[in-house]
Amino acid sequence: MKDLLWDEFQDAVQEGLVRHRSILDVVTKLQDSHVRVAGAVFKSATTCGCIRINAQKPQVPPDISLQQLKTYMDDHIEGELCAHCREVLEEEIGRVLFYLAALANLLDINVYDVLIKENQKVSALGLYHMS
Numbered sequence: 001m002k003d004l005l006w007d008e009f010q011d012a013v014q015e016g017l018v019r020h021r022s023i024l025d026v027v028t029k030l031q032d033s034h035v036r037v038a039g040a041v042f043k044s045a046t047t048c049g050c051i052r053i054n055a056q057k058p059q060v061p062p063d064i065s066l067q068q069l070k071t072y073m074d075d076h077i078e079g080e081l082c083a084h085c086r087e088v089l090e091e092e093i094g095r096v097l098f099y100l101a102a103l104a105n106l107l108d109i110n111v112y113d114v115l116i117k118e119n120q121k122v123s124a125l126g127l128y129h130m131s
């Protein structure tokens with residue numbers, strides 16, 4: 001059975017989107033929401049300090065398999081988000097979802113259908129998907 005939560009959300013966004021109905025506004029707001037997510041991540045490191053971003057070139061031996069490569073890749077995050085930074089980031093991710101739903105509405109795309117297709121691709125391709 002199809003989960004209706006996303007469909008309900010898309011409908012609610014459709015109803016709630018009054019001021020920024022133009023595709024131009026919606027695409028701009030969606031891009032802006034992505035920038036805000038990145039800003040929230042960086043502020044967690046540079047303003048709050050609950051996480052540290054410690055990035056360096058990975059030391060990968062030659063001739064290893066893609067499966068082995070995974071173990072040499074680092075997420076470059078030290079520490080954990082504090083409650084405040086988590087709340088801010090969740091809010092910004094929510095904004096991305098809102099404008100993603102708004103864009104999908106304007107172009108008659110059902111994001112839940114996209115999610116199902118993407119899940120099938122990830123499940124089928126595993127490691128090779130978007131690597």
Ligand SMILES: [Zn+2]
Pocket residue numbers: 044048049050051081082083084085086
């Ligand atoms: Zn924090």
